[in-house]
Amino acid sequence: MNQNNMDSKKVVIELQNVKREFLVGDEMVHALRGVSFKIYEGEFVTIMGKSGSGKSTLLNQLGCFDTPSSGEYLLDGVSVRTMSRPQRAVLRNRKIGFIFQNYNLLPKTTSIENVELPLMYNSDVSSTERHDRAIEALKAVGLGDRLYHKSNQMSGGQMQRVAIARALVNNPAVILADEATGNLDTRTSFEILVLFQKLFAAGRTIIFVTHNPDLANYSSRNIMLRDGKVISDEYNNNIQSAAEALAQLPPSTDE
Amino acid sequence: MNYSNLFKIALIAIAANKMRSFLTALGIIIGVASVIAMLAIGQGSKKSIQANIAEMGSNMIMINPGADMRGGVRQDASSMETLKLADYQSLKDECKYISAISPVVNKSGQFIYGNNNTPSTIYGVNTDYLSIRQLSVSDGDMFSDEDIKSSAKVCVLGQTVVDNLFPDGSDPIGRVVRFNSIPFRVVGVLKKKGYNTMGMDQDDLVLAPYTSVMKRILAQTYLGSINCSAITEGLTDKATDEITTILRRNHKLKEATDMQEADDDDFNIRSQEELASMMNSTTDMMTILLGCVAGISLIVGGIGIMNIMYVSVTERTKEIGLRMSVGARGVDILNQFLIEAILLSVTGGIIGVLIGVCSSYAINLIAHWPIYIQPWSIVMSFAVCTFTGVFFGWYPAKKAAQLDPIEALRYE
Numbered sequence: 001m002n003q004n005n006m007d008s009k010k011v012v013i014e015l016q017n018v019k020r021e022f023l024v025g026d027e028m029v030h031a032l033r034g035v036s037f038k039i040y041e042g043e044f045v046t047i048m049g050k051s052g053s054g055k056s057t058l059l060n061q062l063g064c065f066d067t068p069s070s071g072e073y074l075l076d077g078v079s080v081r082t083m084s085r086p087q088r089a090v091l092r093n094r095k096i097g098f099i100f101q102n103y104n105l106l107p108k109t110t111s112i113e114n115v116e117l118p119l120m121y122n123s124d125v126s127s128t129e130r131h132d133r134a135i136e137a138l139k140a141v142g143l144g145d146r147l148y149h150k151s152n153q154m155s156g157g158q159m160q161r162v163a164i165a166r167a168l169v170n171n172p173a174v175i176l177a178d179e180a181t182g183n184l185d186t187r188t189s190f191e192i193l194v195l196f197q198k199l200f201a202a203g204r205t206i207i208f209v210t211h212n213p214d215l216a217n218y219s220s221r222n223i224m225l226r227d228g229k230v231i232s233d234e235y236n237n238n239i240q241s242a243a244e245a246l247a248q249l250p251p252s253t254d255e
Numbered sequence: 256m257n258y259s260n261l262f263k264i265a266l267i268a269i270a271a272n273k274m275r276s277f278l279t280a281l282g283i284i285i286g287v288a289s290v291i292a293m294l295a296i297g298q299g300s301k302k303s304i305q306a307n308i309a310e311m312g313s314n315m316i317m318i319n320p321g322a323d324m325r326g327g328v329r330q331d332a333s334s335m336e337t338l339k340l341a342d343y344q345s346l347k348d349e350c351k352y353i354s355a356i357s358p359v360v361n362k363s364g365q366f367i368y369g370n371n372n373t374p375s376t377i378y379g380v381n382t383d384y385l386s387i388r389q390l391s392v393s394d395g396d397m398f399s400d401e402d403i404k405s406s407a408k409v410c411v412l413g414q415t416v417v418d419n420l421f422p423d424g425s426d427p428i429g430r431v432v433r434f435n436s437i438p439f440r441v442v443g444v445l446k447k448k449g450y451n452t453m454g455m456d457q458d459d460l461v462l463a464p465y466t467s468v469m470k471r472i473l474a475q476t477y478l479g480s481i482n483c484s485a486i487t488e489g490l491t492d493k494a495t496d497e498i499t500t501i502l503r504r505n506h507k508l509k510e511a512t513d514m515q516e517a518d519d520d521d522f523n524i525r526s527q528e529e530l531a532s533m534m535n536s537t538t539d540m541m542t543i544l545l546g547c548v549a550g551i552s553l554i555v556g557g558i559g560i561m562n563i564m565y566v567s568v569t570e571r572t573k574e575i576g577l578r579m580s581v582g583a584r585g586v587d588i589l590n591q592f593l594i595e596a597i598l599l600s601v602t603g604g605i606i607g608v609l610i611g612v613c614s615s616y617a618i619n620l621i622a623h624w625p626i627y628i629q630p631w632s633i634v635m636s637f638a639v640c641t642f643t644g645v646f647f648g649w650y651p652a653k654k655a656a657q658l659d660p661i662e663a664l665r666y667e
Contacts (some may be wrong), residue, residue, distance in 0.1 A: 085584070108270065
């Protein structure tokens with residue numbers, strides 16, 4: 001896949017000169033100083049930057065947690081800037097799947113109940129459909145045999161898989177991952193990366209925010225941020241396979 | 256957002272953390288139960304103190320004939336012959352505020368049995384007299400209404416009279432004693448009552464049917480006095496007014512008009528004012544005490560509930576953040592926590608009522624403390640504790656729902 005045949009694809013995310021300022025005490029902090037890019041359907045984009053680069057602020061914008069001070073953000077063709085909090089909550093529910101660094105599963109709750117959670121807030125989905133879709137999503141991340149395990153009975157990798165299933169279950173326009181491998185050891189990180197690459201291959205749109213530069217080798221596009229601006233936006237024409245990297249790792253001594 | 260989904264979400268959340276849910280409900284259970292038990296004990300004590308004072312005859316009313324004036328000289332109190340049996344009958348039939356009434360005639364004289372004799376007073380009364388004067392029969396029986404109808408020569412002796420006439424301790428029941436020259440068969444003996452505050456021996460008396468005393472001893476048609484009991488001590492004033500009205504009508508006393516002043520009452524009505532005021536002040540004191548007990552236990556229970564609710568919701572700020580980030584609106588979060596708080600509070604409240612009532616009865620059975628459960632104490636404790644539970648389940652959730660989802664997620 002390269003830049004040329006992208007033009008025919010659907011635009012999922014479009015940022016037009018997005019700026020975000022905060023007033024901290026008397027001082028105006030410019031967290032984003034005019035960010036513009038388009039992300040097309042089926043891309044696997046890593047967004048990188050050091051702390052203070054505006055990475056978190058950008059993620060909050062993309063996740064509809066916050067609205068721009070100026071500029072325009074279109075998610076799946078819908079303008080987010082003028083939306084109210086409840087409208088953005090519904091938008092998150094239908095269009096975005098979140099994956100967090102520390103999983104954020106409901107404690108002492110089964111996998112299937114965790115995965116059903118986003119659909120619980122969508123009254124268009126019946127309870128049988130909710131159940132079926134949750135099972136399907138858990139099978140897709142390889143946890144078909146752990147439907148009724150509780151979140152405190154699982155390893156970090158398993159919990160992150162449940163979180164990924166939860167992000168998939170509402171069939172979102174974009175999956176937003178925030179340091180999704182940050183809490184995992186190398187082997188488990190690669191296992192999760194393999195899963196992301198599978199989703200990418202299946203045509204999902206993924207945005208992966210991280211400070212780990214190695215991960216750029218496994219995505220189709222890498223955006224670098226510094227001081228609230230995009231300093232590079234490059235397509236990766238030589239995507240490495242996470243599955244191969246996993247195979248080359250020394251065998252785990254834990255199991 | 257439909258409510259069946261929210262209900263399901265709330266149930267899953269309650270079930271997922273059984274310990275927390277149990278502790279939250281326990282706060283409410285303890286709050287409700289302790290308030291009910293405290294009030295039951297307090298009310299019980301109040302009732303029993305009231306009953307003790309009432310036993311002293313605080314609701315007794317005495318009606319005496321007025322004092323006559325003869326040639327400008329006031330005669331002995333109760334010297335008029337104005338109280339008749341007809342008055343007794345109409346008071347008995349018409350008064351709504353009295354529970355017992357007895358005519359009283361008396362005569363002092365010498366009682367004789369064998370070679371013993373003693374001076375005492377014979378009281379002609381009916382069977383109500385026992386309850387009016389808080390007397391009771393310890394041996395034998397009170398004379399009957401039949402005895403009154405037939406003016407039977409039967410009597411019930413006070414303990415002092417028994418001691419004087421039967422010094423050898425033999426059983427007086429069935430023996431015949433003489434009052435002056437008239438024989439009376441003893442049918443019962445009164446329970447010892449001791450001296451009253453004026454130093455009068457309350458056991459130095461003999462009771463007989465009033466008909467017998469009027470016909471066989473006094474040969475008179477008027478009454479010495481009429482004694483009665485108001486239904487409760489608080490109704491004494493109303494009963495007094497009622498009696499005055501009836502007696503004035505019976506005695507054809509003129510009411511005040513433009514032309515002349517009203518006729519004076521030809522009778523006196525006396526109630527136990529000292530006892531009654533003591534009763535009132537004691538009751539007031541107990542009411543204030545109970546109010547304090549109820550207030551303090553409600554505050555203590557309420558603060559307990561407040562704490563556990565507040566802490567358990569604050570602890571879940573992260574969960575609230577997660578729910579909002581996967582698409583719950585603020586109102587969904589609020590409704591979920593409201594449903595949870597209502598479920599826990601109402602269940603806790605109901606269990607609390609059951610435990611409160613049961614433990615009150617247990618205290619009564621085991622420690623023999625008097626208890627009395629008033630319905631309003633159940634309603635009030637349930638309402639206050641449940642409301643506190645719901646409010647403090649709702650309020651922190653409202654705070655959390657106003658947070659940024661991202662901020663809530665980072666909350667530690």
